[in-house]
Amino acid sequence: MELEEALTSYLLAYPGFTALIGDKLYPDELPQGIKLPAVIYSKVSDVKEHTLVGQNRLERPMLQFSVFASTKTAARAIANQLKIALCDFQGIMFGLEIQYIRLENEISSLERSSDSSIKVYTEILEFEINYVKE
Template identity: 30%
Template sequence: MSAESDLYTILSGHAALTALVSTRIYPDAMPEGTAYPVVVFTRAGTEPIGTIHGTTHGEFASMRVECWGKTRTSADAVAAAVNAALVAAKEVPTGRAGGFDPEAGLFATTIDVTLLAL
């Protein structure tokens, strides 16, 4: 399995998160005309796990989960549910940041997490 499919499984299987976003959990980009709030996740980086024999045995995948909403409160509520989903899956979020897209008029809260993919 990939880190992306693992992360999607973690997020889409968490009742508190799906109560807020329903099925609006997307890899890489949200479709045009999407309702809000919404979750978009991307791979921010990859660190292969090397062996002493020069082969790889999996990877650490740095993932970024963006929680978008029409208000700061909405984006933060979704981010709190994402955080809870990750913790329930025994994954430890490594960072959190806020943002605003003035062109779209949307607020974002971003959660970073590193997943082990074997």
């Protein structure tokens, strides 16, 4: 199983997270017309470990989760559930050996439509995920 698949399965099985967004967790971009709240994830970088004999099986990708909600309170609640689910996780996640998940960065923002009639609150969380690639 690939890392993104394992993370998606893990998060969609996490009750505190799904209680707030249902199954609205998507790779890379929100589907057209999706009702908020929702979360997207994307790989920001993928650091490879090397030794004198080649690439190590340890991978350290940085994944960014972007939470979108119609209120700041809702966006923060979802971001907090992501932190509870992922921060300091160690163990087997749907077949992948996760050595450590570390929260690296948090960003909050507010986006408005041109006429200010629509507001979208965003919480962005960046996690470094250390895992052993099969």
